Amino acid sequence: MSQNLKTLISKLNDTTRRAAERAASLCMARGHFEVDLEHFMLALLEQPQTDLAVLCQRFEVSVTALQRDLETELGQFKAGNTRTPVFSAHLPVLLEHAWLIASLESHAARIRSAHVLLALLTEPSLSQLARRVSSQFARFKLDELKHRLSEITQGSVEAGQSVRDAQAPAATDEAEDEAQPGAALGGKTPALDQFTTNLTQRAREGQVDPVIGRDTEIRQAIDILMRRRQNNPILTGEAGVGKTAVVEGLALRVALGDVPTPLQGVAIHVLDMGLLQAGASVKGEFENRLKNVIDEVKRSPHPIILFIDEAHTMIGAGGQAGQNDAAN
Structure with missing residues (x-):
């Protein structure tokens, strides 16, 4: 078998x-x-x-x-x-x-x-x-x-x-079990609820700490997001330099309304790549999960910015045979 x-x-x-x-x-x-x-x-x-x-x-x-x-x-x-x-x-x-x-x-x-x-x-x-x-x-x-x-x-x-x-x-696969949270059973955006975290909402609820010393990078991210084309900012740098802090700072500004008018009211969601891949052992399951997330972002009545932490994992980093490659 x-x-x-x-x-x-x-x-x-x-x-x-x-x-x-x-x-x-x-x-x-x-x-x-x-x-x-x-x-x-x-x-x-x-x-x-x-x-x-x-x-x-x-x-x-x-x-x-x-x-x-x-x-x-x-x-x-x-x-x-x-x-x-x-x-x-x-x-x-x-x-x-x-x-x-x-x-x-x-x-x-x-x-x-x-x-x-x-x-x-x-x-x-x-x-x-x-x-x-x-x-x-x-x-x-x-x-x-x-x-x-x-x-x-x-x-x-x-x-x-x-x-x-x-x-x-069943406890045969802990990662697989984590991919089945009961909270995703209801609601109109089950994939977003299951695989992402609404960082803007967390900022409004006071669950995001203030970000200090990243004003220049946050303004650069806002400038890129305001473009009509090539408007996807990519944060690069060594581990621990504060890439995620830039996104948290942006979420705080959105929550406070301290952003240009087109960005007011947007929701910043953080995609959990580990959860997206957990338990996706059946061919096509990972791709379908990602497709559902993207479809729900497109159908959302309010604009959503999707932040992908560790984005290199989506483009087949390591070149392992049979590895999930979301870039496809």
Whole structure:
């Protein structure tokens, strides 16, 4: 089993983990060579009061018909395997997409069956496969699934599991756990709330100490920010010379209104690169987190200046193979 697949399986909640185990048992009992989507979905349908069961009822999907279609498809699988089966290429794709939905859109600590269903219906290659296997999948309304998922599934047994997972996340990866703060579950800017600190707000609340001896650098930063083009100041220097202090001084001035009119009312957010990268072990997760932050900055009703401390970590410093490179 690949390390990536092991990581994805560790993200499953109680319901989806039992389904994965049951899917493997179904595969072995029938002598199939690969544990595939059909085994997994059939195993999920066997469990009562899951997200999937609630959603089937909501959208008038016939569980009996869906199970029959899945069984028919499984009947066409090549059989005769006497060894331990392997996971098909479809399952890592499904679980990876489900984890991105769970962590980035639902801000959940674990993959629920609702995330699995949504991944199955939105990932193009999997969606095409699912609809070929059973017409019942077409009954699920994607818009409603995306926008009302939490509301519809609140009576599911997995809703209770989700609360427990949020209160006591697995201790297998401390950095990963830090990347799932409960404070990000609500609000209109979950990515900003989760991965940045509003320095201007902290300055208004008296949580930023006065900055002395950096007036020239602060004025230079303001001059650059006031330009129409090439208006991104970059602070360089050895560690400890006071680069962050310049940003804190700027935040204090914004909080006091001691800046030119175009900069009054802006919010200076500090991007926490460590938190952004923590637990982003699944391909595409780091990039999606960063994209969500940028999208929320663009959609903000008031202007936001994003300060990136240790910015060199975003451009592949060190040249490690496979390293996250946000500059791309």
